[in-house]
Amino acid sequence: MKPNEYFYQGFRSMLPVTTGAIPFGAVVGTMCAEAKLTFAQAITMDHLLYAGAAQLASVELMSQKAAALVVVASGLIINLRFLLYSAAMSPLLQNSRTITKVACAYLVTDQSYAAMSAHQDKLKTPADSIQFYFGTAVCMLIAWHASLMAGYAFGNFAPTTWALDYAVPLSFLALVLPTLKNRNYIAVALFSSVVSVLLYQLPYKLGLIVTALLAIGFGAFLTRKKDPR
Amino acid sequence: MIPAFYFWTCVLGLSIGTFLIRYSMIGLSARVKIPARTRELFSFxxxxxxxxxxxxxxxxxxxxxxxxxxxxxxxxxxxxxxxxxxxxxxxxxxxxxxxxxxxxxxx
Structure with a gap:
């Protein structure tokens, strides 16, 4: 697949979003160094797993010598949300080659999926969407690995007084708005906002996936077909 | 220091599991026809x-x-x-x- 204009559009749309990913990558890199992982271990884990929140949680659990099963299970619970992105992307990839599917799946992140869905209106065909998605994903991949390596080598370089951690939720705020196409979507977003606060205290960040599933259920309820009788 | 065998066991378990989660629905897409109603729900x-x-x-x-x-x-x-x-x-x-x-x- 040769990159076309949609690829570059996707790449560019992702540049501001990396403001949130870069300090997060620096934190994970710093943690890997503090947990005394070798550089090879840190970088191999980073490329194999490529899921920031799970990397952070599992490095922390491994330094506390948690049971391997606990490390794996809690990381996978954090990553369960990727199931939703995989589902949402599946209609676009129905007729793609296996290699494209594998690459798309490996590159799934919150940010790439959110960026693509925010621009869904101008992406007319599945091919355009996939190009755009790969653009966002490659941008994310570069920013993430580079910031993680820099964090490993130099420690946490992001100035803490800037509260750059807030760039991740802020980018999601910007990316969710274009997807709120009518009152049903707005209602689902409000439902998700309220439920996420109520469920925030659940362990293993379960609140996130449970909120998402309940909110989709709420969307299904709002758009249910009226009983024909 | 995290023991190497323990580290690689965890990393492989996490990586394989995470990839399977990411690939799951995309992989099924060729075999299962996705109904319009399901696509509508995905849009939420x-x-x-x-x-x-x-x-x-x-x-x-x-x-x-x-x-x-x-x-x-x-x-x-x-x-x-x-x-x-x-x-x-x-x-x-x-x-x-x-x-x-x-x-x-x-x-």
Missing amino acids: IPAAILPAFLVPVVFFHQGKVEWLHGKERLFVAVLAAVVAFWTRSTLAVIAFGLALLYALTQF
């Missing part, structure tokens, strides 16, 4: 999950500015939503939000 996914990243962070952060009683992130989010609505620009929202939060917490 951004609205269903993205606010759940933002809103709890806004509510549960302990802030410093007294007159906002630790609600400065809430304040920033509300105004950032207005900026997002006007400009439709991710860059503008992030730049505005971070600048305002910095201003509220540092001065």
Whole structure:
């Protein structure tokens, strides 16, 4: 697949979003160094797993010598949300080659999926969407690995007084708005906002996936077909 | 020091499991025809999950500015939503939000 204009559009749309990913990558890199992982271990884990929140949680659990099963299970619970992105992307990839599917799946992140869905209106065909998605994903991949390596080598370089951690939720705020196409979507977003606060205290960040599933259920309820009788 | 065998067991388990989660529905897509109703429900996914990243962070952060009683992130989010609505620009929202939060917490 040769990159076309949609690829570059996707790449560019992702540049501001990396403001949130870069300090997060620096934190994970710093943690890997503090947990005394070798550089090879840190970088191999980073490329194999490529899921920031799970990397952070599992490095922390491994330094506390948690049971391997606990490390794996809690990381996978954090990553369960990727199931939703995989589902949402599946209609676009129905007729793609296996290699494209594998690459798309490996590159799934919150940010790439959110960026693509925010621009869904101008992406007319599945091919355009996939190009755009790969653009966002490659941008994310570069920013993430580079910031993680820099964090490993130099420690946490992001100035803490800037509260750059807030760039991740802020980018999601910007990316969710274009997807709120009518009152049903707005209602689902409000439902998700309220439920996420109520469920925030659940362990293993379960609140996130449970909120998402309940909110989709709420969307299904709002758009249910009226009983024909 | 994390023992090497333990480390690689965890990393392989996590990596294989995570890839299978990511690939699951994409992999099934060729074999299963996706009904229109299911696609409609998939379109709710951004609205269903993205606010759940933002809103709890806004509510549960302990802030410093007294007159906002630790609600400065809430304040920033509300105004950032207005900026997002006007400009439709991710860059503008992030730049505005971070600048305002910095201003509220540092001065």
